Amino acid sequence: MELWIPITIAAAFSQNLRSALQKHLKGTVGTTGATFIRFGFGFPIALAYLGALLLFTGEGLPAVKNSFYAAAALGGLAQIIATFLLVYLFSYRNFAVGTAYSKTEPVQAALFGFILLGEKLTWFGMTAISVGIIGVLCISLGKVKFTGRSFTAALFGKPALIGLSAAAFFGASAAFVRTASLSVDAESFLLKAAFALVCVTGFQSVAMMTWMLRACPSELRATIKNWRMSWLVGFAGIAGSIGWFTAMTLQQVAYVRALAQIELVFTLAASWMFFREKITVIEFLGCVLVAIGGVGIVLAAP
Template sequence: MQSWRNAFQKRLSQEVSTAGVTLARFLYASPLAALYLYLLYRFIPAPSPPLSFDFARLILLASLAQIAATALMIMLFRLRNYAIGVGLAKSEAVIAAGLGAVFFSAPLSWVAWSGVLVGALAVWLLSNPGPLRSISWKTLLIGLSSGLCFALTVLWVREASLMLGLPFLISAAWVLLSVILTQTLILLAWILLREPHTLKALWFRPKLTLAISFFSALGSVGWFTAMSLESVALVKTLGQIEVLFTLLISAQWFRERLKPRDVWGIGLIVLGALLVILA
């Protein structure tokens, strides 16, 4: 789901501003998330969520971090091709593992740190299209920043979900709806103030905008639910399977050709993820 969402975002980014493409991710996702939560309550008896200031703070932090991560990833699409942009943003897995070890009392074994180092090498390869000595620092910094923001998003999402203490499906659905609504309001306010013409641009591209929101909502249901069950490092590293789908979409839909160096880099990202899971 996420691979297709990213593919549609790349296509929309050729016609709409970064803020507009980011808004497309959330614009129609709120009704889908609300419908999903309603259906869950029809089949799973559960009380209303115990909302608090701490929960609201985590939702706001996660919302802002994901908006920033998405905007940075769209900037990557404009710097390099689709597969490489997503590959760089996938540094979130190793960043999340490192942050979990430092701030969430989850120390890593030597196998896990090997995965972190392999992932770092992969990001370095992906950011450097030319000779080894001519690294693209701009691509590297944007990619790592996107990965960092995505990692912070999932860490805060997991904390918010566990805070509710409800059945994991219900907790994940409440967090998902809260985050999407917050993001939609923030982005709508920003666009209305800074670039109102962007709303018109999205209005005239309804199918593409709806497709982005639809696949984003389905992908987020998977992410948020999984993070209510398992640690962020495990969820995000397993989610690296997205890179393989991305390669297929990149080759078949966008007709983009990857250099051997790019394939090695994306392959190393998957290897780094597997090492973290094995650890």
């Protein structure tokens, strides 16, 4: 089995855990505060991880190509914007379609991967990604009831546009992160990913903290006040980011982000096992399609 596959699945599980913890904290620290915790409290852990790798490998801090810092900053900024857009969706009553549209990220990641890195997909790979996305849409919309007019409005309304925009920024972020990681001059792929992660997360932490000090200092203070839970979110978030950065150093962004959609299956399984929520036929069909798409992605990846 290719190493990027279990790394991606582990990252998806960590991201699912981080999202659950963030949701728990949101009412206490606010939307912006919950977003900041992912970066601000994860950055020291990323630094410690990089330090451990440098000690273990015996390498010094790696050199980077000229394109590295621009790609790292753009990737970090794109992820912040995408996260804010996704959170903004929840202010709409019919946010389900917009959230589903945000899951079209693998297609947009493939486009940005082609533009920035010249990456290409096989027809089999594109078909596998499409099957997985259809499955994700089934899971996302499995419990939503539409009338004729509301269905049309949901498909082409503002939430849909926001969802597509979020997917575009997430896709761009993934492509920029891979560009940055591949611009690091190091022998170990782990060191490449770790150095890129530290720079991106550091940029995100400084950018968000600077903005919060001006716009919402109370939320920043709330994250510090709730430091125990904040550290848990930061740890889960950075564990997922280590997985994403490492996997995208090894494999094309479209395949990594497409396989990562298995996160939605984890979420659905957790709601069934722990909260005893019923799974609809459409949601079950979606899980099957995500699984089929995942197998196809693994077989299609170079």
